[in-house]
Amino acid sequence: MITPNSPVLIDVHGLCASINGVDILKDLDLTVRRGEVHAIMGPNGSGKSTLAKVLAGHTAYAVTAGTVQFEGQDLLAMAPEARALSGVFLGFQYPIEIPGVANSQFLRLSYNTLQAQRGHEELDPLEFDDFVREKMKMLEMSPDFLDRSVNEGFSGGEKKRNEILQMALLEPRLAILDETDSGLDIDALRIVSRGVNQLITPDNAVILVTHYQRLLNHIVPDFVHVMEAGRIIKTGGKELALELEKRGYDWVSAEHEAAGRARTQEVSA
């Protein structure tokens, strides 16, 4: 939802990042205000997932230039856990399996760490159990998933539901959902999307990284950005996603190149 004069939540400016010496993000700009839903689309290898990971603080990526302000704080100076505690949440494209750690234990530890940070009371295992079961109902998850090891042996769809369950528990200010729709069948997509929609408030924001327009039928974006070669080359409304679905990415790329040539000519003229 676009609200005039809504405060800026995250402001990414001139962001460049690389992994193993290979530049992935190249001068990327993005501004997200409270209450907004942004979709980031683009072909494979355009840097969408890298952007998600860099914002969450993945240590494998080196930020080589640019700034990221999150609610006025220098996000890039913060450790991954500090970002999480400040309200940044990354829904993983491939949620990690952690054998030996019970999902309930993991969820409670994470929840209580955040509660402590926010000056709220921590929940003991029994209280937490009641609390988390309510949230699981929203995602039509069986309580059996509490006793199993984190994501171990979960199907693709179950892992994604478990991600959204974490989002529901942690109530982030900014949720970055990296291809949350991949591997979901139609029913699971509907359930997960409904979960996300219920969590969207005028105070928070969501960045959806996705390949497919079908997710955006369920979670309607206010802005659609197209990434290519590490930067955003086009921004539009939700109708842009429909157009991409119909026409692919080549025309955006061609349009961007033409605009680039025009600018170069202007400069040299």
Add this chain to the structure above:
Amino acid sequence: MSSATALRPPTVDHLGTLLAGQPLPAPSPWPAVNALRERAQTALGALAMPTLRDEAWRFTDLAPLHRLTFQPVLSAGGLQAADMAPFALGDAAIRLVFIDGVYAPQLSSLAHEGGVVVTDLPTAMATHAVALEAQLGSQQTLGNNVFAALSTAFLQDAAVVVVPRGVALAAPVHVLFVTTQAGAISHPRCLVLAEAGSRVTLVEDYVALQDAAYLVNPVTEIVLAERAQLTHVRVQRDGRQAFHIANCAVSVGRSANYQSVSVALGAQLSRYHLSVVLGEGAECAVDGLALLAGSQLADTHSCIDHAQPHGTSRQLHKCIADGSADAVFNGKVVVRPGAQRTDSAQSSRNLLLSGRAQIDTQPQLEIFADDVKCTHGATIGQLDAEEVFYLQSRGLSDSAARQLLTYAFGAEIIERIPVPSLKRQLQQRMLAQTGSQP
């Protein structure tokens, strides 16, 4: 009282030094026990302490042991039940306690049901002399093992468990060996006879009430008759200065089932040698965990011998080494000629938490039959950076994430312990131990 040094040639060696000044035990009222001791004493005369040149000891240097002297403790100290509270297992109704190697009846609670015997050796001999004499010290796999011979040469007492034919003991039997005195040497012994079709769970537990160096030299002998089932949980939570050198020999009869979980948490230097011989159609699962920090060394050697056809063995051994600790695993699986249709799987998984820690793992397969299914494998790794990041992205600090992942790595083995109270104690201990890492 003669001295054990008399058994040795006059040259000074480490075994001789260890034996020096240790009185041989007073003659036993049972001729079989005396004969057993004499055989072991004779064997000791021909044995020497292993060195790094011995293949089986190439990663385990006993030099720190040789620098110290140890004395036997001849009477149990005046411990109270309250002293045992930290180690008490709520779900183990039957408990045998040995203090510095000496049986402590006042701290033990014995079995009195269904003909089950759980008691000290003298008491057991009064009623089961024939069976005990036949089995005590009888397992071939303990032969020419210097520490096993040392134990037998000084054999005084033993924890004896006899489960009669067809009897299933619901509650676990807890055998607790406590060291209370600095510089003590003790030779704890367990003898377990599970008769045909019986079922029992044994917890063999080594603890200390003091922090100084001491030497525990246990020997455990287990005989499972056909169709018997034993779950054997072995916990080495000795003091951090302790030396613990243990041997265990298990004979698994036809269609019998041996499940073992061994956990090594304590001692500066520990060694556990487990030998399992499987009869026809017998099964075993032999799992282990060594959780080490500082300058600890833990060495696990196992040999699973498929002596007969249709046997099944499973082994998962895990080591976690932090600081400058050393973990050693050598797991041999032997399939004898004729042991067709053997099904064996062995896995050694290891976690290195520090650049100064070391893990040496050596799974070995020796197959002399042609119709078998055998797999083995070993991995050594560090904590997975993606797993750490995942937990950090959920608000856990780097150290909390590493603690949780380390705990989880070890918990897979602890989970296999079917005694809830012990499982909880070890989980707590493991959380505390993994939490202290930088």
